[in-house]
Amino acid sequence: MPTDGLVSQMRRGALEYCVLALIRDTPRYAFDLIDALGKTGMLTTEGTLYPLLSRLRRDGLVKTEWRESSDGPPRRYYELTTEGRRALTAFRTEWSAFRAAVDGILQEAKKT
Amino acid sequence: MTAPHADPLITGYLARLADAAAGLPNGPRTELVDDVRAHIAEARARETGEETDATILNILDRLGEPTVVVADARDRLGSGPQAPLRPGVVEYGAIVLLPFLWPLGVVLLWSSRAWTRRDKVIASLVPPGGYFGLVLIALTAQAAGVVIQGSGPLPGFGHLYILLLPILIFFAPVYLFIRLRPGRSQVARGGRARHRRPVA
Numbered sequence: 001m002p003t004d005g006l007v008s009q010m011r012r013g014a015l016e017y018c019v020l021a022l023i024r025d026t027p028r029y030a031f032d033l034i035d036a037l038g039k040t041g042m043l044t045t046e047g048t049l050y051p052l053l054s055r056l057r058r059d060g061l062v063k064t065e066w067r068e069s070s071d072g073p074p075r076r077y078y079e080l081t082t083e084g085r086r087a088l089t090a091f092r093t094e095w096s097a098f099r100a101a102v103d104g105i106l107q108e109a110k111k112t
Numbered sequence: 113m114t115a116p117h118a119d120p121l122i123t124g125y126l127a128r129l130a131d132a133a134a135g136l137p138n139g140p141r142t143e144l145v146d147d148v149r150a151h152i153a154e155a156r157a158r159e160t161g162e163e164t165d166a167t168i169l170n171i172l173d174r175l176g177e178p179t180v181v182v183a184d185a186r187d188r189l190g191s192g193p194q195a196p197l198r199p200g201v202v203e204y205g206a207i208v209l210l211p212f213l214w215p216l217g218v219v220l221l222w223s224s225r226a227w228t229r230r231d232k233v234i235a236s237l238v239p240p241g242g243y244f245g246l247v248l249i250a251l252t253a254q255a256a257g258v259v260i261q262g263s264g265p266l267p268g269f270g271h272l273y274i275l276l277l278p279i280l281i282f283f284a285p286v287y288l289f290i291r292l293r294p295g296r297s298q299v300a301r302g303g304r305a306r307h308r309r310p311v312a
Contacts, residue, residue, distance in 0.1 A: 030147070031154050045176030049149040051185030054140055072149065072157030 020088040029075035115163045129178040199292050207285045231291045235284045
């Protein structure tokens with residue numbers, strides 16, 4: 001399918017912000033994020049989440065903290081920073097506008 | 113119960129990952145391998161049934177081919193989401209000071225990340241650099257005036273300069289203010305971000 005590459009590129013681009021959105025209210029650890037993203041089909045190759053998380057941390061959009069876990073090894077929790085919150089808000093606005101624009105054009109094309 | 117070949121399977125995977133990641137900078141490479149190692153440990157701890165080699169293979173499969181993970185890491189290292197830059201004291205300071213305290217304005221201008229290099233060059237050079245420009249214009253105007261008095265080739269040239277002066281002085285701050293639009297600031301933050309801007 002010709003749209004395969006496009007869809008995976010779009011998914012990849014949006015993934016960063018989906019991660020930020022998932023930790024908006026409560027810090028989460030990587031596996032928790034993988035569960036949430038996996039259910040929606042946003043993440044197919046689990047390993048690729050880690051470079052993404054490092055990148056977010058290096059950019060100061062998230063901060064991390066190791067916490068003991070009752071049922072396994074210690075977990076690194078990811079928490080949104082003020083910068084991250086700002087980036088998420090900006091993306092939300094952009095995304096709404098983008099989605100509305102594409103939807104509008106697709107609807108219009110359907111009518112004709 | 114541990115899978116019979118858990119250790120060689122995991123060690124092998126991590127070794128392939130480390131190999132693939134050899135081209136990455138030291139920090140990100142170590143971090144990636146450590147993260148994936150922790151992931152495998154967590155995944156194994158989560159498995160409820162008896163652990164078999166298939167369990168381990170499934171965990172590694174879901175992680176993805178090391179080359180794919182590293183290719184993604186390489187892409188991500190170069191680009192990522194950035195928080196939109198909010199104009200602050202530096203930006204407004206530069207705008208306000210540029211016409212009045214040109215040297216300070218220029219320092220602030222260049223220390224801000226809100227504008228592209230092109231914007232900074234334009235704002236620093238045109239119009240004619242606050243104080244220095246002012247002096248220069250005054251001198252030129254004076255010279256032109258002298259030329260006029262001495263039946264020069266361009267009568268009224270000096271007056272034109274004086275008329276243009278107020279417009280010229282405020283060109284830079286107005287230009288910078290326009291270029292400070294929120295949508296722009298993110299683009300201006302790094303050369304890489306600029307390349308990522310959608311073509312449409």
